[in-house]
Amino acid sequence: MKLSALTRTRRGRAMLATIPTVAVIGVLMGGVAQGAVPVSMAISGQQFKISADKLEGTGFSQYAGTQKDADGKKHDVAVANIKDAKLYNLCQSVTVPGAPIGLLISAGTDPKHPVEATDLQIGMSDLRGTATFDKIRIGVDASTVSTEAKGHQGDFAMDSDAVNIDNLKQVSSSTSAAVFKLTDLHLKISDGTACF
Template sequence: MSHRAGRTRWRRFAVVLVSGVAACATVGIAMAQGVLAASFFISGQRFQVSADSLTARGFSLYGMVDVTKKHELVPVVVNGFRHATVRGLCQSILVDIPVLGTQTLRLTGGDDRPAEASDLFIDATAESADGANFSGLDIGVAQGALAKGSVEPQDRNSRFFAPDGVGQQALSTTLTDLRVSAVTVSAGTFSVPGLRLRLEHGSHPCP
């Protein structure tokens, strides 16, 4: 793929595990203050996150390996956004409850007014978008040199972070009809107008 500075549009956007992963190998959107601690362990369960649109200033993408509480290694692609606005947010996770069976926990919001997040990180195992627009795009930048978008501070100190691994960054991006399979989401701040949380019987993942 040729690289051109400036604004780029991809009709279909599919993120795959970048070579940094090979080199080094929550229920609910986190509304935390600060960053994840070094001792943070993920549950290892995948959940779905979707959005009608996500617009961000400062975007980065790099490979990492998350660790579950059982010390299992999970290769992920980390999407970092310095500041993001999200419309039509949906998050769903399947929960198996004894006797009652499968239940779906769904969190939605950001319809009338968009949700806003700072230092937002999505650790994804699969990702797609119907459309993606990038401004000031760099593909193939070394992960250790990422500067336009955020890198989770604890990731830089991780043994799984490969400074020479390939990454991607952009001054800004807009993703439409975004669909993500994630293992963790964190943010410095996350404001979700019109937040709704409900538990439904059966499997009802985000569209």
């Protein structure tokens, strides 16, 4: 009986996690200036995975930041900002710890209709892929990066006019965007299958 109740609670939490993810999506709500991550957003502390065949973006910056969970605990993250982004064959997955259940979201599977995002901001702990930067600047002050969202004065940062990443694999604790358009969106309860 207790195990059943626990399973329902975890499934309920998993379902609730999809509501903001899909509504703003998914992932994603509006970026903020003067900060690493939206201050009004208390993260869950649980990470999720995102993959895409390709990400194409313009207006890019990256610097260190922190996020707080609902208990006020700080989490160190790498913050990436992209003014306009296209993601091809996007996958997002989150699993419930200790249970064979999760959420799996896909979108932009048609190469002619990728996922599109504006003012995209990502708090992540891991990023992999083959990246190409256009007019990159490494070692700039985080408070002077070329994107609207900026880091703290004195912090190390980089920015570029454009970024392309092939075979993107990312572990994130948050993602937000002013607008996020997902074509061919498909969300389903999974057996814990992850994007990678």
